[in-house]
Amino acid sequence: MNYGIFICLIALTNQLLVDHVCSCEQLQSQEDCNIGIKQCLWGDISCNTIQCQSFDGKTEQECIDFIGCAINDVGNCRPFSDCVDYHVKDPQQCETKWPTCVAGTNIIDGKYECIEKGDDNTYYVCNKIEDKGLCTADSVQNQAAIKQADGQVCDWIIEDNVGKCIAYDPNKCSNIISKSKCDLYNCRWDSEKEECSEPYCIEITDKTKCTYLRGDQTGTFQICQWENEQCQDALDTSFLTKDNCLKNTFYSASWNGTNCNLCQNDGFSTLLSIVIMIILIL
Template identity: 25%
Template sequence: MIFFFLTLLSCGSSIIVDANQRCACSEILLQEDCNTIMNCKWVNQKCQDYIYECQVEGQADIRTYICNWNSDLNRYEAQKFECSQFKNLYDCSRLKPHCFWNSTEMCNDFTSCQDYNEQYCPIYNKNCSIQDKICIDGLQQCENYKSEQTCRGIQSGEQECLWSNDNQCKGQSLVDCTSLTGFKVCDVNLIECKKNAQGNCESLTCSDKKQENDCTNARIVKHGEQIFYLCVWQNGQCYEAINAKHLNRETCSKQTAANYKWVNNNCQACQTLQPKILDRQLDGYVEYETQIVIMYLSTFILSNIAFFILCIE
């Protein structure tokens, strides 16, 4: 919260959207926006709160179920899946930490570290690490890796192995972009960072976006948060937006992570923002662009998921 307040002070009138929050369902007036927001559903010509829930009978392992929409019954249903049914790496990877792509180019439940090659070694999801190009049991201390090529993986739940400017493999907690100052890389784990003229790592800004189709937002990197500057394309350059007038009916909610709503032919800030994952929500979820894939996960598994990556275009 302190970080968010300081950011507001430093960026003046720039618009900041929080991808962990969304507009209250009751404020949404468009059906197309309502039905793309988690925990909202269009009912009786209104956008209303809705809990996406799937029931699993008996003592079944809920980690082997996904929650899918049954259009015939007009409801979500728990559907059992087997990792082996996923035939490509992309589909298999979406079901981590349950399914893994192994050395035989097949999707299966996790077995042991030795069943995975260097490329697919689950170093971020299981207690596996790479030694002499072999996937082995147990996490390694970063200093055990002696070259930039082998310096990868984690040595604890918070520290990732990174190759430093003084040519050593060191464990580093990724809090924000400045955490990567002093290391060779400045863009790990899909975070938007850059090296400045002094060689320090800092967050990308709207002005770093050089293509119009990429000029939608710029992520403010902070561990556990998904906060963005709203960007606007003007006169061939990308700037931080000071209002949302450039957004239309189709882009208003989408490009502001549902922090704004379309009202009276204008894109306006929502009066009430709520967490995208409610305390009473029983399902975990992963959101890819405008399509929502709901995964039925236990509370234990949810507590161990570090990030929810929201891809906003």
């Protein structure tokens, strides 16, 4: 059997996939609650969510010290929404709203409208592009991909010996058609098949990195386990300890005193902003 196919068969068997993270209220130990110190606060016996609005009337610094909070245009401390929702007199203030916000060129009532860093608000219609360098963003300075207004990215494909620009949703590894975009979205590129897929636990050779990997769909994560001197797909979370339960499951499980249990999806997680910040740092 081809080794690549063998890896694929193993990797697609019994994956433990998670698609949400724990809310503060689901963190059952003070140690786990303290990891979310900028979002969570340990009470006498439980972990509780810190509400942004509790900082109304206080300084902007006190508001933004808590991850996910920002002062809106009417001066209230509320959960961060979107860069373009904020307008500032000083261009440098956009970054205080969120690390990826910068001042744009649009000025409204004497204030700069914030925009997403690296986003010049230029959108394309992929199938109208005839230049390969533009389609793949190879000829676009400081940009790894160009996109349509619907969020799909452009990429170049050869069909019947004719090249053309197409659009696809990059949030699913198996949709991606080029190595550059596959690498960009932290997926796995098979050079032999020229296909993109989710990465495999079994390919991790460093025990310290055998924790979790992204799944095929953005926002899903597969849990890995080091066993028999190799990294494998985890079947459950029973092998995790008090010290690594939360972190090694991408914040999707919490220690209850005796076991590591996956948190139930409550539809919203206040730790999500912490996860986003970790991704930005990495």
